[in-house]
Amino acid sequence: MVIDMKKDKLVIMDWGGVIESHSEESYLAHNVVKHVLEQFTTEPLPYNFNEVFEQSLMVDGVPINEIAGTKKLQPYLDKLFAACHIEVHPELYIDFMDIYTQITSDTPYDRELARYLAGLQERCYTGILSNLTVLDGPRQNRQLGWEHYDYRWLSYEIGCMKPDLEAYRLVEKDSNMSGSQILFIEDVEENLAIPREKFGWQTYAAQYKGTKGTIDAIERFLAQ
Numbered sequence: 001m002v003i004d005m006k007k008d009k010l011v012i013m014d015w016g017g018v019i020e021s022h023s024e025e026s027y028l029a030h031n032v033v034k035h036v037l038e039q040f041t042t043e044p045l046p047y048n049f050n051e052v053f054e055q056s057l058m059v060d061g062v063p064i065n066e067i068a069g070t071k072k073l074q075p076y077l078d079k080l081f082a083a084c085h086i087e088v089h090p091e092l093y094i095d096f097m098d099i100y101t102q103i104t105s106d107t108p109y110d111r112e113l114a115r116y117l118a119g120l121q122e123r124c125y126t127g128i129l130s131n132l133t134v135l136d137g138p139r140q141n142r143q144l145g146w147e148h149y150d151y152r153w154l155s156y157e158i159g160c161m162k163p164d165l166e167a168y169r170l171v172e173k174d175s176n177m178s179g180s181q182i183l184f185i186e187d188v189e190e191n192l193a194i195p196r197e198k199f200g201w202q203t204y205a206a207q208y209k210g211t212k213g214t215i216d217a218i219e220r221f222l223a224q
Contacts, residue, residue, distance in 0.1 A: 007222060008181060009124045009183070010126070011117075011125070011126050014206075016132065019143065020109040020208070030053040032104055037086065041084065057076065063161060064076045065131050073093070073133075077092075101135065114145075121148055126149045131155045132155060137154060162186075163194045180224075184202070185206045
């Protein structure tokens, strides 16, 4: 008979800004997208590109991070291409996604923390709660290995984003855990405040390469 020795606790990890670097020198979405678009035009991109980029992330009130399936990204890319005066052709969407994937494939991430998290599954329940696009999912899987986690709540799969209340409700519903049984590790205070104040979760504000502090926080949680 196999006895489940896991603690009845759940450690939930954010990804970007905690495990993967989101520093100016390595990876920021608007910088990557700008570099990709420069491959398709000889004209300068809009002077207010960051604003143009932010506006392209929403179509008909739906943010791009809640869109499942690459084919459904077309309206968002069309909005971006039009604002940048880039002529659209059938191959453009595939070319854009291929170059985006290539550029982001070597984004730095905390390998030590990723290895530690992969080993946690034998000690407690683990999950990922992350706002990201469908284009970023494969890269996250390569870095973390989704098979090492009991749960995965990715915004493009669950159709909502942190700090929406629904994202945290889904966590509790799927895991059948709540309150102090849950430790959520994240770098954005707004995303931490709601589960801490409204759901009673334990939280830890982490930063990329703050490996020891993050591991210590998890060990304290498991020792309770």
